[in-house]
Amino acid sequence: MSTAIRFENVSKTFATTRGRTLTALDDVSLTVDAGDIYGIVGYSGAGKSTLLRTVNALERPTSGRVFVGDQEVSTLGGAALSRARQRIGMIFQQFNLLRSRTVYKNIAYPLRLAGLSESATLDRVEELLAFVGLSEKALHYPSQLSGGQKQRVGIARALANRPDVLISDEATSALDPQTTAEVLELLGRIHAEYGITILVVTHEMDVIREVCNKVAVMQDGRVVEHGTVYDLFAHPQHPTSQRFVASVLHHLPSADTIRRIRAVHTGRLVQLHVENRESNDPFLSRISRAHDVDVNVVYGGVDELQARLFGSLTVELLGTDENVDRAIADLRAAAVVAEWEGAR
Ligand SMILES: Nc1ncnc2c1ncn2[C@@H]1O[C@H](COP(=O)(O)OP(=O)(O)O)[C@@H](O)[C@H]1O
Ligand SMILES: [Mg+2]
Incomplete structure (x- = not known):
């Protein structure tokens, strides 16, 4: 089994306005195998987003190293970083679409950046729109779409350059339960059809349960427990894991x-x-x-x-x-x- 993402003793501190330092990540080591849908769950402020953002070097570790495949991304810059980022698709809670551009142009954007010709871009965008079920919306603007449709545009854009890895930061947290289920179903389909490794950050244990095969629980910048989803749900060890599991499994009476x-x-x-x-x-x-x-x-x-x-x-x-x-x-x-x- 090859390794898709590896965090090696990753720490990250931020300087706060009062001249103190805040430890967002504290010696995180974690291996995501190729083909995993790996979930990271934790309460707000646990360090999930910071960790996820080190994967495409939106954040740089203060110490430690981050690998995507064989490549250490944490030290890349310039053109090498741009190329590495094309292998990593990212989706966001707030979708991050360009409001002044149509659905078509939003999805075409990373393809044009990658230097694809106009006709190849057209073919690829049509393919992606069909995959996410939005062929009819190509010429609509983001403001004309529902939240779930916006997220599907975000996903199509993230997939445009056929990445090896998809990273998702609270992608369903702004959506209602029905729409959440549809987006999670889409993530499952991406995994099944394209074999992409997916790293999912969420504060909702239901999301982990629905789509992930493995999970890490974070608290105060540390991974307090990790393993297969089945084992963690069946035998959570850490009190925080136990609380997350209890939030979705109601088999045991209080x-x-x-x-x-x-x-x-x-x-x-x-x-x-x-x-x-x-x-x-x-x-x-x-x-x-x-x-x-x-x-x-x-x-x-x-x-x-x-x-x-x-x-x-x-x-x-x-x-x-x-x-x-x-x-x-x-x-x-x-x-x-x-x-x-x-x-x-
Ligand atoms: N750019 C930043 N500057 C200062 N502090 C930050 C920055 N980004 C995150 N933090 C802090 O790092 C901690 C972890 O944040 P984050 O990774 O966003 O957690 P989560 O995604 O689990 O809610 C929080 O205390 C947050 O306030
Ligand atoms: Mg976050």
Whole structure:
């Protein structure tokens, strides 16, 4: 697997107006493999945008190095930097379109900069417009477009020179949920059809979940945790990761909810963790029948994550103490009970 982007001990400080220094990036090392859709998530001020902007040298690290493919971009300048930037497409939260130019001209702009002929530019822009579904809008101005359409123009422009890498800074943060879903679907299609490596910066864990295969969590300029999306969602280690995961997965009842459930349900409460299950063994009804125990689902849900099932169900087991004990032992043996919530 080849490396698409590598951050090597990247730090960045800014001088503030009061003569202090602010550490925006603090020794960040991260490797993005070719073909990844790599997400960087964190709260506002975590350093996500600063990190992303080092990829095309809009920011220069104070120390450390940034590579795109084999090339160290953090030291490039002049024509070499311009050429490197043509290999890196960027999309923005506020779209950054040229307001006085038509959709066509916005997309044609980087092609003309790259020296493409007028007729080759025409062909390429038509192809891009078709790909993002805006063939009818070529002669419209940005002000005549919806937010989602503007972002699709931004994406077409970013793809114009067939980059190896696409970097996205909060590309869906100004969009409503429906439009966000459409833009994320488009990113997925770009990845599938062109095999482009995509680096996605967002403060929304839903975005990570929808499109990314890997994720890094940033806080105070540092990467506090990184890994596959499945592992991070299933077993977040750092408190910040746990908070982000809890913001989108609602399988586990909070302490308050457990208290309310307890007030109503007097049987034994058990939490079943559904994870990596590939067999279609109907374990719950099998075990319930074997031990003459009734099962009452009181909380939770099972979702798909990276095409694998993941979730948790809180169930109440009703039966004699001995039977419930036996059922719990079997559930543990079936490796689906990671923990259980005490007796009545
Ligand atoms: N050009 C700049 N000058 C001074 N401080 C900056 C500059 N850019 C970013 N910062 C500061 O660096 C920190 C990280 O910012 P940023 O990378 O934009 O975070 P995020 O994108 O995660 O919200 C913040 O404290 C921000 O105020
Ligand atoms: Mg930002």
